[in-house]
Amino acid sequence: MSVLKKRVVFFLLDGARPDILNQELALGNLPNIARHIVEPGSNQSMVTVFPSTTGPAYLPFITGMHPGTCNIPGIRWFDKTSYAQRGWSFKSFRSYVGLETYLMNHDLNPTIKTAYDLFNEPYSVMNMINRGVRKKNNTTRFSRIWYYYYAHLTDHWSFIDKVTTHSIISIINNKPNFDYIFAVYPSVDEYSHIGSPFHARTREAYRDFDSQVGAIVKSLKDKGVLEETLFVLTSDHGLSETKTHFDIGPYLESKGIRTFFYTQIFKMRFEAASMVSGNGMAHLYFKNDKKWESGRTSIEDLLQKGLLLDELRHRREIEFITGVSQNGSIHILNDKGHAAFSIQNDQVHYEWQHQDPLSLKIPGNTQRKAHFSLDESYALTWDSHTPDLFYQLSKIFESPRSGDLIVSARSGFDLRDRFEHPEHKSSHGALCSEHMKIPLITNIKITRGTTLRSMDVFPTLLKAVGKPIPDGLDGKSLI
Numbered sequence: 001m002s003v004l005k006k007r008v009v010f011f012l013l014d015g016a017r018p019d020i021l022n023q024e025l026a027l028g029n030l031p032n033i034a035r036h037i038v039e040p041g042s043n044q045s046m047v048t049v050f051p052s053t054t055g056p057a058y059l060p061f062i063t064g065m066h067p068g069t070c071n072i073p074g075i076r077w078f079d080k081t082s083y084a085q086r087g088w089s090f091k092s093f094r095s096y097v098g099l100e101t102y103l104m105n106h107d108l109n110p111t112i113k114t115a116y117d118l119f120n121e122p123y124s125v126m127n128m129i130n131r132g133v134r135k136k137n138n139t140t141r142f143s144r145i146w147y148y149y150y151a152h153l154t155d156h157w158s159f160i161d162k163v164t165t166h167s168i169i170s171i172i173n174n175k176p177n178f179d180y181i182f183a184v185y186p187s188v189d190e191y192s193h194i195g196s197p198f199h200a201r202t203r204e205a206y207r208d209f210d211s212q213v214g215a216i217v218k219s220l221k222d223k224g225v226l227e228e229t230l231f232v233l234t235s236d237h238g239l240s241e242t243k244t245h246f247d248i249g250p251y252l253e254s255k256g257i258r259t260f261f262y263t264q265i266f267k268m269r270f271e272a273a274s275m276v277s278g279n280g281m282a283h284l285y286f287k288n289d290k291k292w293e294s295g296r297t298s299i300e301d302l303l304q305k306g307l308l309l310d311e312l313r314h315r316r317e318i319e320f321i322t323g324v325s326q327n328g329s330i331h332i333l334n335d336k337g338h339a340a341f342s343i344q345n346d347q348v349h350y351e352w353q354h355q356d357p358l359s360l361k362i363p364g365n366t367q368r369k370a371h372f373s374l375d376e377s378y379a380l381t382w383d384s385h386t387p388d389l390f391y392q393l394s395k396i397f398e399s400p401r402s403g404d405l406i407v408s409a410r411s412g413f414d415l416r417d418r419f420e421h422p423e424h425k426s427s428h429g430a431l432c433s434e435h436m437k438i439p440l441i442t443n444i445k446i447t448r449g450t451t452l453r454s455m456d457v458f459p460t461l462l463k464a465v466g467k468p469i470p471d472g473l474d475g476k477s478l479i
């Protein structure tokens with residue numbers, strides 16, 4: 001296939017939901033996106049990754065890999081192996097908030113190449129993950145955190161979007177050899193958190209973004225490079241409105257389990273760790289009998305110890321909890337039932353007791369078990385509460401930093417309360433339909449296959465500009 005484009009401008013509209021984007025497009029409120037990206041190209045919905053959270057969910061776009069493969073399974077994690085060896089140390093746990101966001105580049109699996117390693121003249125704008133980028137090409141390297149701090153205090157998130165646009169236009173005007181710009185627009189996500197994904201102010205952020213696309217198109221046209229530029233417009237997760245917060249760390253403490261959780265991390269002799277992302281998901285880690293040991297505690301051991309599994313799975317705030325069996329199969333528990341699946345040669349073997357906890361519409365099934373291919377599981381789950389669950393769980397548990405248990409919140413609820421300021425009125429992070437579906441809008445035609453995931457975008461854009469695709473990516477090219 002011939003090379004389609006010479007350079008890439010990647011718009012990460014953080015927190016954009018495909019349904020709202022499409023409503024705004026249909027209303028004619030996004031004329032620049034419609035004319036310059038949708039019309040010559042294509043517009044579809046796809047799945048992001050679990051955890052559907054800012055930061056980890058950027059990784060597939062920059063590496064073609066799932067966050068499980070990248071070993072960054074959440075914005076907060078605990079490392080049992082490191083804690084068993086070193087105890088309380090900066091290698092043992094993480095919360096990518098504030099200055100710690102800089103550590104994401106350090107924590108990313110060192111064998112993985114990023115877009116910044118593969119392009120000749122790449123630029124990173126307002127993006128926390130930029131390993132491989134030359135310092136001078138990280139246009140907001142030091143200022144990003146202060147811009148975020150300022151916006152957090154003042155609610156002026158639209159100002160940050162304008163800084164992003166200003167940086168892109170400055171690159172277009174002054175760096176004629178740029179071949180890749182990855183740019184983050186945070187205001188849709190932030191206005192959703194403090195209001196709602198459907199709030200007028202959030203919708204205004206989509207429209208403001210569209211007018212900024214117009215300004216960027218104009219500067220590319222003025223430089224004579226518009227036709228050779230590939231636009232990718234996507235987001236890292238959707239959001240849902242949150243009515244009720246369930247503070248899972250303090251909940252464990254209230255049950256007599258001394259628990260390490262943010263922001264109460266200056267404690268010793270704890271028996272569990274609770275690391276929340278988004279705030280719709282949490283990794284839970286447990287001490288084995290008397291000591292912290294390397295390796296995951298199996299679901300059998302957790303069930304045997306009691307450890308509140310039965311209480312947790314029946315709580316109304318929780319869609320499901322999941323863990324790994326001694327034989328490697330992945331278990332899913334909720335108020336409906338208890339299921340387990342394993343994947344061999346891309347075939348999923350799924351079985352359950354009582355009722356299917358996922359309520360999947362599996363044709364002709366009466367045996368409480370089913371077999372389907374991993375590709376078929378995508379279509380089977382797309383319209384369910386838990387899109388792409390089989391692939392996503394199999395990948396997240398590949399990370400040694402993932403919990404013994406992972407908790408996914410039900411829509412309308414999240415897993416953090418007292419320690420979140422300002423209050424989150426919308427959440428993401430869960431493996432649920434509203435958080436997992438994201439848009440993919442490009443100014444080249446992309447034909448949808450049986451699966452469409454966020455990690456497919458990276459090999460696709462490499463191919464579109466004629467770059468070799470590294471071996472062994474989780475994603476696959478769509479062209």
Ligand SMILES: [Zn+2]
Nearest residue numbers: 014015054236
């Ligand atoms: Zn986000």
